[in-house]
Amino acid sequence: MNPRTALVTGGTGGIGTAIVRYLARQGHRVATNYRDAAKADAWRAAMATEGIDVCMVPGDVADPASAESMVRAVEKDCGPVDILVNNAGITRDTTFHKMDYQQWSEVVNTNLNACFNVTRPVIEGMRARKWGRIVQISSINGQKGQYGQANYAAAKAGMHGFTISLAQENAKFGITVNTVSPGYVGTDMVMAVPEEVREKIVAQIPIGRLGRPEEIAHAVAFFTTDEASWITGANLAINGGHYMGW
Ligand code: CAA
Numbered sequence: 001m002n003p004r005t006a007l008v009t010g011g012t013g014g015i016g017t018a019i020v021r022y023l024a025r026q027g028h029r030v031a032t033n034y035r036d037a038a039k040a041d042a043w044r045a046a047m048a049t050e051g052i053d054v055c056m057v058p059g060d061v062a063d064p065a066s067a068e069s070m071v072r073a074v075e076k077d078c079g080p081v082d083i084l085v086n087n088a089g090i091t092r093d094t095t096f097h098k099m100d101y102q103q104w105s106e107v108v109n110t111n112l113n114a115c116f117n118v119t120r121p122v123i124e125g126m127r128a129r130k131w132g133r134i135v136q137i138s139s140i141n142g143q144k145g146q147y148g149q150a151n152y153a154a155a156k157a158g159m160h161g162f163t164i165s166l167a168q169e170n171a172k173f174g175i176t177v178n179t180v181s182p183g184y185v186g187t188d189m190v191m192a193v194p195e196e197v198r199e200k201i202v203a204q205i206p207i208g209r210l211g212r213p214e215e216i217a218h219a220v221a222f223f224t225t226d227e228a229s230w231i232t233g234a235n236l237a238i239n240g241g242h243y244m245g246w
Pocket of ligand 1: 183184197
């Protein structure tokens with residue numbers, strides 16, 4: 001395995017932390033962004049106790065200027081970004097007839113527009129170096145829709161449209177672009193769903209439990225390997241059998 005610099009957006013979150021840990025244990029230099037310095041310090045210290053030194057830079061992926069300066073800071077501190085995982089995401093769940101523009105736009109900006117904001121400053125370097133791995137963290141709910149998530153499902157479905165276009169444009173440059181679509185994983189985001197609603201959702205999962213963050217990280221890491229060089233434009237659903245498309 002060639003050690004590379006990997007930028008994982010939203011690396012301090014539930015799935016993000018597992019991706020950072022997995023890529024770091026494979027020998028990559030891993031960077032992530034933060035918005036809250038106190039939270040970031042505590043998280044970085046916890047990772048250090050596991051022997052993982054994460055390169056941390058301030059940055060809001062929803063803001064184009066902030067995302068660009070975040071990428072430049074990572075390049076300066078850790079080297080050119082060869083692996084990008086667009087993982088940062090939020091929910092603002094409510095039924096559409098009650099949804100306001102802020103709930104719509106916060107989710108679309110953070111989950112979908114961030115793919116432009118972060119990938120745009122990274123892509124030219126990858127093309128010049130003729131190697132790159134880009135992974136979008138989408139969602140089962142981008143594939144099947146979800147009551148209460150018109151904003152989130154639209155953004156997550158859009159992420160895969162981004163993947164399959166970018167995959168075509170950059171295939172000749174040694175860059176693969178793929179999507180991972182997690183189902184319901186036991187993170188703070190999913191635990192914020194009211195318990196009685198969550199129990200009904202878990203009852204629909206054939207494997208019979210929520211996913212574990214490391215089960216998502218494993219798939220992300222697979223796409224970033226040298227050996228995965230002929231896989232591009234794919235979507236890998238990891239959801240305990242909750243939604244079986246093909
Ligand atoms: N199908 C049909 N009806 C449903 C439904 C469903 N899936 N879910 C809720 N309802 C019904 C309820 O039974 C209730 O019916 P009654 O009024 O007849 O009792 C009604 O909808 C409630 O509607 P409201 O307009 O009052 O809904 P609300 O404003 O209270 O919002 C909600 C409810 C926010 C949608 C809540 O049900 C909820 O949190 N649902 C879960 C959403 C979800 O799955 N979010 C995923 C978060 S995790 C994540 O996003 C990670 C990932 O990628 C998987």
